[in-house]
Amino acid sequence: MKYLSVASAAAAISVASAHTIFVQLESNGVTNPVSHAIRTPSYDGPITDVSTNDLACNGGPNPTTPSDKIIEVKAGSTVNAVWRHTLTSGANDVMEASHLGPTMAYLKKVGDATKDVGYGSGWFKIQEDGYTNGAWGTSKVIKNGGIHAITIPDCLADGQYLLRAEMIALHGAGSPNGAQLYMECAQINISGGSAKVSPATYSIPGIYKQNDPGLLINIYQMTSASTYTIPGEIAPRPPRAGDPRLIPKRKTD
Ligand SMILES: [Cu+2]
Numbered sequence: 001m002k003y004l005s006v007a008s009a010a011a012a013i014s015v016a017s018a019h020t021i022f023v024q025l026e027s028n029g030v031t032n033p034v035s036h037a038i039r040t041p042s043y044d045g046p047i048t049d050v051s052t053n054d055l056a057c058n059g060g061p062n063p064t065t066p067s068d069k070i071i072e073v074k075a076g077s078t079v080n081a082v083w084r085h086t087l088t089s090g091a092n093d094v095m096e097a098s099h100l101g102p103t104m105a106y107l108k109k110v111g112d113a114t115k116d117v118g119y120g121s122g123w124f125k126i127q128e129d130g131y132t133n134g135a136w137g138t139s140k141v142i143k144n145g146g147i148h149a150i151t152i153p154d155c156l157a158d159g160q161y162l163l164r165a166e167m168i169a170l171h172g173a174g175s176p177n178g179a180q181l182y183m184e185c186a187q188i189n190i191s192g193g194s195a196k197v198s199p200a201t202y203s204i205p206g207i208y209k210q211n212d213p214g215l216l217i218n219i220y221q222m223t224s225a226s227t228y229t230i231p232g233e234i235a236p237r238p239p240r241a242g243d244p245r246l247i248p249k250r251k252t253d
Pocket residue numbers: 016017018019020046096099169180
């Protein structure tokens with residue numbers, strides 16, 4: 001096991017470009033085309049400065065293309081964000097296996113999802129998968145052919161939202177700004193929500209700090225018993241039976 005972790009550390013150093021993109025969204029049993037209603041970049045690189053506006057919906061070093069499409073989503077349903085190494089990669093080429101870290105998803109209610117800039121206040125987290133019994137969230141997505149399942153809460157108000165799916169790779173996170181953050185924003189219209197809950201919201205950028213314990217971390221010192229603190233607040237809401245978002249209490253600071 002020792003040998004394996006040293007080998008994967010070496011692989012992480014030698015692989016510079018096996019990044020990833022949230023390329024398409026499956027909703028209502030429909031697999032929408034690549035870049036349909038998603039602001040996809042032409043380059044698959046990460047955002048590493050968590051203080052930039054590019055942390056919301058990518059951009060900056062990875063220029064994104066706008067979309068005039070909106071995807072219909074039923075409140076309470078589970079959608080799949082599909083991750084691929086590039087816009088043309090298949091399910092066997094999701095991301096370099098060395099890219100270990102958490103997966104997350106956020107929503108932001110907007111007036112016009114095709115026009116909203118994304119960055120700024122209004123974001124709330126609806127899904128997170130960090131490190132459990134030695135398994136990272138990103139590894140599960142890679143093994144699952146790039147499928148990142150996200151349950152849309154049934155308690156939200158109807159209307160247009162940006163859905164921000166994120167994977168964070170921590171193979172270089174032992175030094176400041178070494179974490180690689182991958183995210184894209186899909187433009188969705190939620191219907192059928194009960195509007196019973198107005199979640200607490202946060203700003204992106206702002207929700208992460210460079211020295212968050214989940215972003216500045218040497219993952220090669222971890223064992224399967226280690227705990228990992230996922231970055232970004234997740235607002236509590238009244239649970240309902242069978243809710244996959246019922247997440248065990250974790251340490252925050
Ligand atoms: Cu990478």
